[in-house]
Amino acid sequence: MRDDLPVWRSMMFVPVTAEKFVRTGADRGADAIILDLEDAVAPSQKDHARTLIEGAIPQVARNGADVVVRVNRPWRLLVRDLEAAVIPGVAAIMLTKVDSPEHVHSCADIVAELEAERGLPPGRIKLIALVENAVGFFRIDQIAKCHPRLVAISLGSEDFAADVGMQAEPEGLLYPKQQTIFAARAAGILPMGFVGSIADFRDQDAFRTIVRRSRRLGFMCASAVHPLQVAVLNEEFSPDPAEVAKAEKMIAAYDDAYAKGLGAVQFEGAMIDVPVVERARSVVKRAAALRGRAKG
Numbered sequence: 001m002r003d004d005l006p007v008w009r010s011m012m013f014v015p016v017t018a019e020k021f022v023r024t025g026a027d028r029g030a031d032a033i034i035l036d037l038e039d040a041v042a043p044s045q046k047d048h049a050r051t052l053i054e055g056a057i058p059q060v061a062r063n064g065a066d067v068v069v070r071v072n073r074p075w076r077l078l079v080r081d082l083e084a085a086v087i088p089g090v091a092a093i094m095l096t097k098v099d100s101p102e103h104v105h106s107c108a109d110i111v112a113e114l115e116a117e118r119g120l121p122p123g124r125i126k127l128i129a130l131v132e133n134a135v136g137f138f139r140i141d142q143i144a145k146c147h148p149r150l151v152a153i154s155l156g157s158e159d160f161a162a163d164v165g166m167q168a169e170p171e172g173l174l175y176p177k178q179q180t181i182f183a184a185r186a187a188g189i190l191p192m193g194f195v196g197s198i199a200d201f202r203d204q205d206a207f208r209t210i211v212r213r214s215r216r217l218g219f220m221c222a223s224a225v226h227p228l229q230v231a232v233l234n235e236e237f238s239p240d241p242a243e244v245a246k247a248e249k250m251i252a253a254y255d256d257a258y259a260k261g262l263g264a265v266q267f268e269g270a271m272i273d274v275p276v277v278e279r280a281r282s283v284v285k286r287a288a289a290l291r292g293r294a295k296g
Helices: 019-028 043-051 053-060 075-085 101-118 140-144 157-164 170-187 204-217 227-236 241-259 274-295
Strands: 010-015 032-036 066-070 092-095 126-131 150-155 190-192 222-224 265-267 270-272
Touching: 010 019, 010 227, 019 032, 019 053, 032 053, 043 053, 043 075, 053 066, 075 101, 092 101, 101 126, 101 140, 126 140, 140 150, 140 170, 150 170, 157 170, 170 190, 170 204, 204 227, 222 227, 241 265, 241 270, 241 274
Parallel strands: 010 032, 010 222, 032 066, 066 092, 092 126, 126 150, 150 190
Antiparallel strands: 265 270
């Protein structure tokens, strides 16, 4: 995967118009706060919502969370959203209802123009693609690799399920979600999400089961619509200490055998080869990145 990717496990949605949630969002422990201009904001409040971004940034970022802004899809709204969101303190912009690489390129061009006009470092503000319909799904591999600003991609469970006429249940979502992981991995960016619906936050045990399975499938982070989900995401998308310790021992055993010219390596009673060791290296790298984030 690319070396310039953000270190995220949890991203919590906060309606930028909800003053209470903006004030308390930083205390929930999310790695990123998504200031929402889209679904959580009424049409009559869109213009007002844009004026609140700058004041919300220091509040939601005060404990170290990255700030992401989710924008609307219709072009007249989207352009105004981008003009309001390309400012200091914003780490990334979440593009909604992405259905083509061309859409990402157009948005990236606008962001680049705004960065240049405002004296911001070129390329600093990243993009996240949220694919939410069948048209976008069948282009998801093209979307994932279409632009260097793109650091993550997600398939929106509820909107995608509604578009194709199915329930947002794990059975139906497994195939499209796996394809999202494959597209992200092939492009070297973060696969975001989980195999299930984000809507029901009350059953924490069921949610944990979904997230744990999703991590095993290859997802690295996901968004939350309620603070109760944040702790689960942080725990399940982090390697536990025992997993890290085992991975470190495995790497040491393999590297020692490799240095001695041995072709076969045994570890804890089992033969290990390159793919197994590479997974172990990924676990150690992820743990180190999360430690670095915590220190930062």
